[in-house]
Amino acid sequence: MTDDRDEGLEERRKRLSAELAERRKGEAVDAAKEMQSEESRKGMALGLKISSEFIAAIAVGFMLGFLLDRFVGTTPWGMIAFLLLGFCAGILNVLRAVGMVAKPRSFDGDDQGGKG
Structure with missing residues (x-):
């Protein structure tokens, strides 16, 4: 009886x-699958961040140029110049976010390696 019971348990x-x-x-x-989904979400978040920074830089350049033209009276030239500057700033932000351009150094003395 115990053999049958042991066999059943086994x-x-x-x-x-x-x-x-x-x-x-x-x-x-x-x-x-979850890891792959997480990587996909990270990529989407980075893409949205980069595109919003690029568009924001162009919009800020446009608005600064428009306001300069409005107050100074240099009708199209301020807007054109600042729009181009905003475009260049947007490109620089994208390149920094991707890692192709180094971020600017701070001048507070922290990055001198202990010299001072």
Whole structure:
């Protein structure tokens, strides 16, 4: 009687081990999908950040040029000049965000490597 009981327990243990292995395999697949989704979200967030910074720089340049023309009276030239400056600033922001251009150094003395 105990042999039948031990065999039944051993059979249940093997079946449960197989189910656990299958479930762990499924969890690994789900974790891989989640990592891929997270990378996709990070890419989308970076793209939106870069595009909004680029558009904002152009809009600020346009508005500064428009206001300069309005108060000084140099009708199209201030807007054209500041629009081009805003475009250049937008390109520089995009290149900095992507990492192709180094960020400007601060002049507060922290980056002198302990000399002072």
